[in-house]
Amino acid sequence: MDVAIIGGGAAGFFLAVNLKELAPQARVTIFEKQTNVLKKVLVSGGGRCNLTNSFEGVTDLKQVYPRGHRLLKGLFKAFGPQDAFQWFETHGVPLTTQDDHCVFPAAQDARAVTDCLKRCATNFGVAIKTSHAVENLIPQGEKYEVRFCDSHNAAQLFDYVAVTTGGSPRGESLHYLEQLSHRIETPVPSLFTFNVPDPSLRKLMGTVVEPATASIPGTKFRQSGALLITHWGLSGPAILKLSSHAARHLHENSYKSPVLINWTNETNTETVVNALQTTATQHSQKFITGIHPFGLPSRLWIHLIDKCSIPRERKWGEIGQKGIRRLADTLCNDRYEVDGRSTFREEFVTCGGISLESVHRHSLESKSCPGLYFAGEVLDIDGVTGGFNFQAAWSTAHAVAQDIAKKQSDLDNEDIQPTSK
Numbered sequence: 001m002d003v004a005i006i007g008g009g010a011a012g013f014f015l016a017v018n019l020k021e022l023a024p025q026a027r028v029t030i031f032e033k034q035t036n037v038l039k040k041v042l043v044s045g046g047g048r049c050n051l052t053n054s055f056e057g058v059t060d061l062k063q064v065y066p067r068g069h070r071l072l073k074g075l076f077k078a079f080g081p082q083d084a085f086q087w088f089e090t091h092g093v094p095l096t097t098q099d100d101h102c103v104f105p106a107a108q109d110a111r112a113v114t115d116c117l118k119r120c121a122t123n124f125g126v127a128i129k130t131s132h133a134v135e136n137l138i139p140q141g142e143k144y145e146v147r148f149c150d151s152h153n154a155a156q157l158f159d160y161v162a163v164t165t166g167g168s169p170r171g172e173s174l175h176y177l178e179q180l181s182h183r184i185e186t187p188v189p190s191l192f193t194f195n196v197p198d199p200s201l202r203k204l205m206g207t208v209v210e211p212a213t214a215s216i217p218g219t220k221f222r223q224s225g226a227l228l229i230t231h232w233g234l235s236g237p238a239i240l241k242l243s244s245h246a247a248r249h250l251h252e253n254s255y256k257s258p259v260l261i262n263w264t265n266e267t268n269t270e271t272v273v274n275a276l277q278t279t280a281t282q283h284s285q286k287f288i289t290g291i292h293p294f295g296l297p298s299r300l301w302i303h304l305i306d307k308c309s310i311p312r313e314r315k316w317g318e319i320g321q322k323g324i325r326r327l328a329d330t331l332c333n334d335r336y337e338v339d340g341r342s343t344f345r346e347e348f349v350t351c352g353g354i355s356l357e358s359v360h361r362h363s364l365e366s367k368s369c370p371g372l373y374f375a376g377e378v379l380d381i382d383g384v385t386g387g388f389n390f391q392a393a394w395s396t397a398h399a400v401a402q403d404i405a406k407k408q409s410d411l412d413n414e415d416i417q418p419t420s421k
């Protein structure tokens with residue numbers, strides 16, 4: 001069987017290697033439009049490649065996969081994070097799990113992952129064609145003709161084709177797949193930080209509060225974690241997670257939205273009122289600027305006092321019930337106006353892509369085009385930061401490899417069945 005894999009990234013290579021392990025006789029070709037393969041893996045995780053996560057503390061996959069969690073739940077039964085961990089270790093990449101559950105190569109170098117995938121692909125005889133940008137796929141009977149942008153590259157016929165072209169917020173790259181009756185969920189960026197053009201916030205640059213909760217008023221979007229104030233606005237895990245869960249909502253609102261920050265770890269404002277009252281009683285003679293409740297950094301606390309219009313020279317005993325309520329409200333619902341987004345260390349993923357309604361859930365084979373498959377970020381699957389996106393790439397690629405190998409083995413078995421007289 002001839003198999004074309006379109007896209008030489010994480011999913012494409014993992015698919016190729018797994019397929020060759022299951023079906024060594026398969027002729028597998030990876031077509032990559034760039035001059036180098038696995039480029040994103042090489043720069044991922046700040047050059048260290050956060051290739052999966054232990055998923056410790058993840059009680060519901062929806063927490064980490066705003067899109068695709070149901071499908072992945074099924075696929076993880078066949079090939080989950082522990083399988084990925086073991087796969088890389090048995091293929092020569094020792095791994096280490098950090099305290100935050102993120103998994104990296106023990107060498108702390110993404111090259112360990114790219115070298116492994118390239119070495120395995122080469123050893124198995126996978127053909128790797130760089131500078132081959134695929135432009136179109138034309139069904140020809142039970143096969144597919146793969147056509148390239150560059151007319152010097154002749155079109156070729158394949159029995160199976162897997163599209164692993166990754167994410168791209170530019171939807172045009174998926175037009176040829178739309179023409180083959182696949183629904184496309186409009187691609188939009190995910191995993192970004194918030195621009196907040198508020199001069200009072202700029203003075204707090206570098207302030208970190210952990211944990212804080214960020215939410216979008218009037219929606220169910222709310223995420224907790226470390227929150228970092230930067231020179232352009234708000235960042236840190238709480239904001240990145242919020243940007244992921246609310247990716248489509250924020251896109252629809254042109255990245256202009258109010259955001260509420262709860263600087264305390266309390267969900268109940270009355271608990272915060274009580275805590276402030278206790279502080280006021282215990283430290284009635286101390287200046288309000290001198291005691292920062294909830295372990296807040298001093299600069300942030302003073303900023304919040306100013307926001308409540310409480311004079312800095314007031315003593316705790318002088319702020320009264322009204323002042324305490326104003327403070328509690330600001331601590332729990334501190335409002336900022338987001339105006340635009342920025343990338344986080346150039347890391348982003350795409351929300352959207354091939355609709356999961358267009359593929360069979362266990363094999364990721366197209367419902368409209370038998371023999372055509374999808375894996376990786378080209379699908380409408382994406383996760384928050386922490387190795388979850390690569391895990392989705394490994395699991396989806398594995399599912400496709402299994403299905404193609406099984407289909408071929410079923411065909412081979414049909415061929416060798418003795419004919420009955």
Ligand SMILES: Cc1cc2nc3c(=O)[nH]c(=O)nc-3n(C[C@H](O)[C@H](O)[C@H](O)COP(=O)(O)OP(=O)(O)OC[C@H]3O[C@@H](n4cnc5c(N)ncnc54)[C@H](O)[C@@H]3O)c2cc1C
Nearest residue numbers: 007009010011033044045050134165166376377387389390
């Ligand atoms: C800077 C950065 C850092 C990241 N760090 C992490 C991390 O540490 N952990 C994590 O889990 N995730 C991380 N991610 C996300 C992760 O890299 C992706 O989710 C993952 O690479 C998706 O794998 P993929 O194979 O689907 O797509 P890609 O790895 O993007 O591969 C797709 C390939 O297809 C090629 N291609 C596209 N169109 C065509 C075409 N028409 N013809 C031929 N080839 C084509 C592309 O050139 C590319 O090589 C990071 C993302 C970025 C941008």
